[in-house]
Amino acid sequence: MNKKTSSLIGCLAATLLIAAGLAPYTSKNAQAHDVQVLLDTIIQGPYRLEANRARDQFRHPKETLLFFGLQPQMTVVEISPANGWYTEIIAPLLKQNGRYCAAVLALTDDMPEAMKRRDAAYRQMLKAAPELYGEPTIKTYDPAAPVFAPEGAADLVVTFRNVHNWAKAGHTQAMFKGFFQALRPGGVLGLVEHRAKPDTPLSKQIESGYMTEQFVIEAAAAAGFRLDRSSEINSNPLDTKDHPGGVWNLLPNLRGVAESDKPKYRAIGESDRMTLRFVKP
Numbered sequence: 001m002n003k004k005t006s007s008l009i010g011c012l013a014a015t016l017l018i019a020a021g022l023a024p025y026t027s028k029n030a031q032a033h034d035v036q037v038l039l040d041t042i043i044q045g046p047y048r049l050e051a052n053r054a055r056d057q058f059r060h061p062k063e064t065l066l067f068f069g070l071q072p073q074m075t076v077v078e079i080s081p082a083n084g085w086y087t088e089i090i091a092p093l094l095k096q097n098g099r100y101c102a103a104v105l106a107l108t109d110d111m112p113e114a115m116k117r118r119d120a121a122y123r124q125m126l127k128a129a130p131e132l133y134g135e136p137t138i139k140t141y142d143p144a145a146p147v148f149a150p151e152g153a154a155d156l157v158v159t160f161r162n163v164h165n166w167a168k169a170g171h172t173q174a175m176f177k178g179f180f181q182a183l184r185p186g187g188v189l190g191l192v193e194h195r196a197k198p199d200t201p202l203s204k205q206i207e208s209g210y211m212t213e214q215f216v217i218e219a220a221a222a223a224g225f226r227l228d229r230s231s232e233i234n235s236n237p238l239d240t241k242d243h244p245g246g247v248w249n250l251l252p253n254l255r256g257v258a259e260s261d262k263p264k265y266r267a268i269g270e271s272d273r274m275t276l277r278f279v280k281p
Contacts (some may be wrong), residue, residue: 001070035071035093036062042092047132052085055252058270059160061089063233068158068190068277075099077139077148077182079159079175086160087133091126095134103148106140143171146178154182156222161273163216164209164247167202175182176223180280189225189278191216193273194235194247209247213274225278234273247271 039062070076073095081087081102091100107116126133141148143166148157157179166172179189196210205211217227243249245256245264251270254262 001150030102032240036066038093039065039089040071042089045092047105047129048088052088055085055270058234058236058251059085060233061086063107064190064192064231065090065158065248067231067233067275068156069188071098071230073097074155075101075149075153076156076158077154078102078150079102079103079157079179080105080140080162080165081122083118084125086158087122087136090158091133091136095132096098099137100134101137101139101149101154103139103141103146106142132165141171143169146171146175147181148178149182151181152184152187154187155184156188156190157183160192161194163191163193163211163219164206167215168206168212172217173217176219176225180223183280185280187280188228189220189280191276191278192221192273193276195235195241195274197241207246208241208243210241211274213276216274216276220276220278224280226281228277228279230277231275234275236272239270240268241272 041070042055043062070090070093074094076090076094078086078090078101081104087100087102094100100124104119104122105115107119125140126136126138139148148154159179163172182224183189194210195215196205197210198212198214200208200210200212202214202215205215213230220227239250241247247253249257250265250268253263257265
């Protein structure tokens with residue numbers, strides 16, 4: 001970590017302490033207003049990459065995490081954090097009084113080198129900035145029989161745009177059962193996923209990357225969850241969901257999009273997404 005980065009992280013840490021009233025958080029004084037102040041401070045933090053900041057307008061991290069009920073004293077498991085876009089927001093919030101656990105896919109020799117490089121880069125990101133992230137736990141999992149945490153250890157499990165991958169691999173039900181096992185009674189599963197039009201055939205959902213709310217809700221219910229509420233925080237009415245290359249034609253990928261068509265797809269923005277909050281009874 002270079003001197004400039006270290007200085008920026010130090011400034012952020014000091015700001016977080018000031019926002020927290022220079023006192024550790026407890027379940028009694030971690031009020032909604034305090035969480036909003038902390039999230040604002042973290043999201044505006046100078047350590048965040050500009051490319052990540054550019055996606056805030058589509059991902060609405062503050063509103064999404066508040067909807068899920070994130071609190072600084074929680075134990076939170078993030079499923080498949082990829083490059084750590086949400087990690088850089090959630091982990092600093094939990095650093096003082098909570099616990100952050102990243103559940104990452106167990107690597108095998110036959111996996112693409114790009115996945116291995118991303119995994120290594122993510123681990124290095126956490127290791128390089130303990131002043132920011134504290135001491136997070138990294139837990140590898142087998143998607144066919146996942147264990148994300150000791151039974152009942154988590155207050156909140158969050159997952160962002162992953163369901164289509166599990167559906168394609170045939171691991172949907174195993175994953176939801178793993179979430180249920182990890183959460184305490186009353187714990188929350190917060191989920192964001194690309195949203196298909198109702199009654200879209202499953203094969204088309206998997207091909208396009210857009211899943212129906214019905215598919216997700218039924219999968220969660222089969223694992224024992226109760227749908228608590230839904231939100232339109234991450235909806236996008238400009239997304240027609242009929243792109244030739246599926247959701248990957250949209251930002252941030254623009255995969256397979258001709259140069260002449262890129263302005264049209266940029267104008268759409270990112271995908272229309274469901275935002276669901278489930279509770280373990």
